Amino acid sequence: MNKRFIQLRFILNIVLITFISLIANLPVYPASEKESAELVLQRERDYEKRIIWGERFFSLHLDALALKQFERANKIKPGAYFPQYRIKQVTLRLNQSQNRFVSEFIFDFNKPGFLITALILVIVFSITSMVIALATALINRNNMMRAEKRKQYLLEEYQTMLVNYLFATEINQEFISKIKKISNNKFNRRILIDQMIDLSITLTGEEKEKLKNLYLLLGLDKDSYKRAMSRKWHIKAKGFRELAFMNIPSANKEIRRCLTSRNDILRMEAQFATIRLYPDNSFEFLEQLKKRYTLWEQLNVYETITFHQLNLPDFDHLLKSTNDSIVMFSLRMIRIFQLRNTFNTMLELLSHKSAEIRNQAIHVMGALKINDCLPQLKRIYKTETYENCLEIIKAIASINDESMLGFLKLVLDKEDDVQLQIEAAMAINKLGIKGSDTLNKLLTSDYKNYQIIVKHVLDKRIN
Amino acid sequence: MKILICEDDTMTLKALEHKLKKEGYEIISAKDGKSACDILSEQNDIDLLLTDLHMPVLSGLELISFLRGKLQSNMPIVMLTRVGLEETVLQAFELGADDYITKPFNPDELAIRIKRLLLKNKSSL
Numbered sequence: 001m002n003k004r005f006i007q008l009r010f011i012l013n014i015v016l017i018t019f020i021s022l023i024a025n026l027p028v029y030p031a032s033e034k035e036s037a038e039l040v041l042q043r044e045r046d047y048e049k050r051i052i053w054g055e056r057f058f059s060l061h062l063d064a065l066a067l068k069q070f071e072r073a074n075k076i077k078p079g080a081y082f083p084q085y086r087i088k089q090v091t092l093r094l095n096q097s098q099n100r101f102v103s104e105f106i107f108d109f110n111k112p113g114f115l116i117t118a119l120i121l122v123i124v125f126s127i128t129s130m131v132i133a134l135a136t137a138l139i140n141r142n143n144m145m146r147a148e149k150r151k152q153y154l155l156e157e158y159q160t161m162l163v164n165y166l167f168a169t170e171i172n173q174e175f176i177s178k179i180k181k182i183s184n185n186k187f188n189r190r191i192l193i194d195q196m197i198d199l200s201i202t203l204t205g206e207e208k209e210k211l212k213n214l215y216l217l218l219g220l221d222k223d224s225y226k227r228a229m230s231r232k233w234h235i236k237a238k239g240f241r242e243l244a245f246m247n248i249p250s251a252n253k254e255i256r257r258c259l260t261s262r263n264d265i266l267r268m269e270a271q272f273a274t275i276r277l278y279p280d281n282s283f284e285f286l287e288q289l290k291k292r293y294t295l296w297e298q299l300n301v302y303e304t305i306t307f308h309q310l311n312l313p314d315f316d317h318l319l320k321s322t323n324d325s326i327v328m329f330s331l332r333m334i335r336i337f338q339l340r341n342t343f344n345t346m347l348e349l350l351s352h353k354s355a356e357i358r359n360q361a362i363h364v365m366g367a368l369k370i371n372d373c374l375p376q377l378k379r380i381y382k383t384e385t386y387e388n389c390l391e392i393i394k395a396i397a398s399i400n401d402e403s404m405l406g407f408l409k410l411v412l413d414k415e416d417d418v419q420l421q422i423e424a425a426m427a428i429n430k431l432g433i434k435g436s437d438t439l440n441k442l443l444t445s446d447y448k449n450y451q452i453i454v455k456h457v458l459d460k461r462i463n
Numbered sequence: 464m465k466i467l468i469c470e471d472d473t474m475t476l477k478a479l480e481h482k483l484k485k486e487g488y489e490i491i492s493a494k495d496g497k498s499a500c501d502i503l504s505e506q507n508d509i510d511l512l513l514t515d516l517h518m519p520v521l522s523g524l525e526l527i528s529f530l531r532g533k534l535q536s537n538m539p540i541v542m543l544t545r546v547g548l549e550e551t552v553l554q555a556f557e558l559g560a561d562d563y564i565t566k567p568f569n570p571d572e573l574a575i576r577i578k579r580l581l582l583k584n585k586s587s588l
Contacts, residue, residue, distance in 0.1 A: 164481065200567075202475045
């Protein structure tokens with residue numbers, strides 16, 4: 001009975017536990033089985049994790065890592081189909097990569113295929129472009145070298161031909177027909193023109209006339225005219241220069257139009273051509289110029305005037321220009337060419353609104369040693385700027401007139417500025433014996449301490 | 464008569480050579496002052512030096528001073544120069560140059576000047 005009761009009780013316990021487990025939604029295992037169920041769950045999670053990582057590596061083509069993950073997954077669930085399938089795929093890919101080591105080494109960046117393809121295309125395109133550019137550069141260089149060689153050869157030939165022609169006593173018809181034949185080619189014509197321009201710069205007289213006639217005979221003036229009418233400024237400028245050197249006034253309108261060009265070089269070439277080609281009104285452009293006349297332009301015009309020994313423009317008239325830079329240029333030219341007859345207009349400039357022009361006018365009067373300007377210089381001294389006062393003293397020193405001794409002593413006495421005092425003392429010293437006597441008296445004078453300044457001026461090691 | 468022309472510009476050199484050859488002179492040419500110095504040191508039979516003032520390696524002034532100083536030569540010297548270089552010309556005269564002509568020059572005028580100088584030199588010897 002007792003045994004039966006125990007059996008019954010065991011069965012009832014099981015039923016009770018099952019019932020409670022069902023209610024609590026818990027697996028119906030005894031304590032030892034629960035542990036094993038947790039293990040199963042853990043393995044399930046581990047399997048899933050391996051599969052997820054394996055898939056990630058697989059998609060990134062990290063095959064070795066993917067293989068490891070799938071092999072672990074396969075160990076966890078030996079019978080599972082998916083890891084085995086992936087293991088086969090990965091192994092296959094790994095085998096292929098080992099067989100194609102070099103290509104894989106170059107192309108396998110573990111990136112998606114389309115990116116690799118795009119990169120490969122970019123690289124191929126770049127390399128192709130580079131090769132094309134290099135080839136083009138080499139071909140160009142080769143062409144340029146060939147052209148240069150040809151140019152050198154032609155230069156020699158044309159120089160000899162031209163010189164022979166110029167110094168021949170009779171016109172050689174054979175030469176004319178030969179050179180005409182040569183000048184059919186544009187490249188040859190270009191070299192021929194350059195050589196003729198070169199010669200025209202060097203020679204004058206009969207030979208130059210002969211050269212010009214040949215230029216016209218070969219129709220090279222048309223080439224120069226075409227260039228002068230070109231839209232490109234640098235070609236136009238060259239055309240102007242050629243016409244100017246060969247003295248051909250065919251592009252008159254265009255040259256005059258470019259006198260007010262914004263392009264400095266073109267404007268300068270137009271000015272040069274105007275001066276060379278139209279001697280009657282060659283400097284008319286100076287009166288019309290509204291822009292600042294740059295120092296570079298001034299220098300060019302000066303060089304043209306001296307090199308070609310041209311007649312000087314009416315600088316006296318140009319001193320009245322409203323363009324300050326033209327006035328400055330005129331003053332500079334008056335000084336260089338010693339044009340003393342412009343004195344009256346220069347005097348007027350001493351009351352010009354621009355201090356720079358007044359300064360230049362004072363400087364020019366001093367350089368030209370115009371005594372008549374001294375009373376005017378004395379008069380304006382008080383109202384002038386510091387720089388102009390210095391220039392006045394320098395001009396007085398340059399003119400070197402004894403009548404200015406009193407004024408110079410006054411400057412030395414009244415001025416506080418040492419530089420002005422030094423200039424005045426130097427001007428006194430330049431006046432000869434009278435000047436040096438005055439300075440020596442001042443040196444011993446107790447009236448004011450001039451000693452340092454006078455000593456400085458009298459020191460022959462310094463001045 | 465032998466003339467040494469020292470000029471760096473090929474075109475001018477050719478023109479000078481041609482003109483003076485035509486006038487009956489024997490021509491030796493140099494493209495810079497250094498080569499001219501070498502020629503002058505080696506050859507004693509040159510009658511006149513025609514030199515540009517601005518040249519590479521050795522300038523015309525240095526060449527004149529070499530000829531008058533080191534070589535102690537009285538050979539006539541004619542300078543070729545540009546307009547506006549009066550100071551350089553004066554310097555060259557001080558160094559012992561005899562005459563000068565400015566570029567652009569008239570070849571006939573040059574030939575006459577050279578002829579005159581050579582005659583003068585011949586009569587003074």
